[in-house]
Amino acid sequence: VLDKHPSMMPMNLLVCNQIKDMRFFGGLIELKTGIDGIAVDPNGDWVYWASMNQDRLFRMRAGDLPDESLSSDELAARIVDYGQKPLSDGIATDAAGGVLITDVEHSAVMRRAPDGQFETLVKDKRIRCADSVNYGPDGYVYLADSAIAHQTLMSRAHMEENAPHFIFRFKPATLGIAG
Numbered sequence: 001v002l003d004k005h006p007s008m009m010p011m012n013l014l015v016c017n018q019i020k021d022m023r024f025f026g027g028l029i030e031l032k033t034g035i036d037g038i039a040v041d042p043n044g045d046w047v048y049w050a051s052m053n054q055d056r057l058f059r060m061r062a063g064d065l066p067d068e069s070l071s072s073d074e075l076a077a078r079i080v081d082y083g084q085k086p087l088s089d090g091i092a093t094d095a096a097g098g099v100l101i102t103d104v105e106h107s108a109v110m111r112r113a114p115d116g117q118f119e120t121l122v123k124d125k126r127i128r129c130a131d132s133v134n135y136g137p138d139g140y141v142y143l144a145d146s147a148i149a150h151q152t153l154m155s156r157a158h159m160e161e162n163a164p165h166f167i168f169r170f171k172p173a174t175l176g177i178a179g
Helices: 072-077 156-161
Strands: 035-040 046-051 056-061 080-084 091-093 099-103 108-112 118-123 130-135 141-145 167-170
Touching: 035 099, 046 091, 091 130, 099 130, 108 130, 118 167
Parallel strands: 035 091
Antiparallel strands: 035 046, 046 056, 056 080, 091 099, 099 108, 108 118, 130 141, 141 167
8 A cells, every 4th residue: 555655666866886886778777676675673563664765764653554444645644754864775673773774885784773873883895785684593683795786687697707695794782782
């Protein structure tokens, strides 16, 4: 019921990462991805989401989503614009009320604190495209590096030449954050 809502759609923002600007065929096509990251907080109270080509993070009370008594307009009115974010792919939540957000343009993972402040958790040139992020059962945060610029509309030979694609991990507790 929310598939055409602006929070689900990309904005006209071009993703530019260390490999390339995500523009193809001489600029005729640009990577424009709608809702991509989605996460539920550890208590199951909030659902967070973000579109890759969107500079905003959104959330809604989890209990509102399955409420069939709400019309599409009533449900849309309950969407909370949760503030600014980097152009991102994956998101995850932590027990302290923070939201981890990948930063596809700066090879990083950011954390948005409940008060809206951002901090950089990890930034490394080895991360070609910070894709999916999540907590593992071992207390680490895992980050999948899709290197999407080496895959989108590329030949198999190009993809193999630029493999492997890595999964990075780091301990958030070492940064003062509970998982």
